[in-house]
Amino acid sequence: MKDDRKKDLRMNITLDIQRFDPERDTEPRRQAYEVDVQPTDRVLDALMHIARHVDGTLAFRKSCAHGVCGSDAMRISGKERLACKTLIRDVAKKDGDVISIDPLNHMTVQKDLMVDQSVFLSKFRAVEPFLKPRKPLPFSSEFYQSPEDRAIIDEATKCINCGACYSACPVLDENPDFLGPAALVAAVRFVFDSRDEGLAARLDIVDQQNAVWSCDNHFECTKVCPREIKITKLINLTKRTIKKYKEGETDA
Numbered sequence: 557m558k559d560d561r562k563k564d565l566r567m568n569i570t571l572d573i574q575r576f577d578p579e580r581d582t583e584p585r586r587q588a589y590e591v592d593v594q595p596t597d598r599v600l601d602a603l604m605h606i607a608r609h610v611d612g613t614l615a616f617r618k619s620c621a622h623g624v625c626g627s628d629a630m631r632i633s634g635k636e637r638l639a640c641k642t643l644i645r646d647v648a649k650k651d652g653d654v655i656s657i658d659p660l661n662h663m664t665v666q667k668d669l670m671v672d673q674s675v676f677l678s679k680f681r682a683v684e685p686f687l688k689p690r691k692p693l694p695f696s697s698e699f700y701q702s703p704e705d706r707a708i709i710d711e712a713t714k715c716i717n718c719g720a721c722y723s724a725c726p727v728l729d730e731n732p733d734f735l736g737p738a739a740l741v742a743a744v745r746f747v748f749d750s751r752d753e754g755l756a757a758r759l760d761i762v763d764q765q766n767a768v769w770s771c772d773n774h775f776e777c778t779k780v781c782p783r784e785i786k787i788t789k790l791i792n793l794t795k796r797t798i799k800k801y802k803e804g805e806t807d808a
């Protein structure tokens with residue numbers, strides 16, 4: 557990470573990281589690493605530097621390094637973010653600043669910043685995130701959708717399953733059975749898909765206390781989503797659509 561041409565732009569900061577090795581630790585502990593960085597380095601660059609040159613035991617996930625795969629979501633300076641999309645200057649301003657790094661909430665820590673996503677992912681499966689066609693699929697041609705109909709579900713299709721919203725959701729602090737924002741975004745994507753049976757096929761799933769009705773409009777999910785999906789708004793739209801459907805005002 558050293559670049560002598562930009563000496564004046566370098567900062568010496570500390571990453572204060574939650575560590576936990578299930579084979580060694582009974583409780584999480586903290587470990588501080590001093591790193592020499594540029595403000596435009598990403599937090600992921602600093603973590604990679606530590607893992608490659610300072611402490612090879614540090615565990616975290618990453619894959620694409622470009623905000624596409626969602627695998628490096630973590631809490632950086634107290635807020636859920638993607639390490640590959642967070643610049644040092646977003647969370648540290650000067651020499652000596654400390655950046656705290658913690659694993660996502662609401663998932664069991666496997667090691668350091670790596671969390672067990674199995675419950676989180678099982679909630680995706682619970683909403684049946686696949687097309688249930690409202691008419692037989694054409695055998696020899698594509699199942700067309702108008703640009704206008706596609707635009708309705710555009711926002712929900714942007715989800716990268718990073719889990720940031722799931723970690724930030726205060727409802728999950730009290731109710732671990734809540735499906736959570738990410739799974740509900742996946743449900744919304746099909747409820748409003750013009751090619752799908754829509755709400756009718758998913759009423760039993762989304763119209764439940766542990767589904768849309770547990771959302772208390774805290775908006776914490778919306779604040780942290782790296783894809784800027786207006787999650788709370790989509791959940792509220794689904795609540796209104798369910799009410800209209802039950803009152804016979806809409807057929808989906």
Ligand code: SF4
Nearest residue numbers: 715716718719721781
């Ligand atoms: S809705 Fe946003 S924060 Fe939640 S999993 Fe999808 S991309 Fe991540």
Ligand code: FES
Nearest residue numbers: 621623625626640
């Ligand atoms: S590593 Fe893929 S989103 Fe950051």
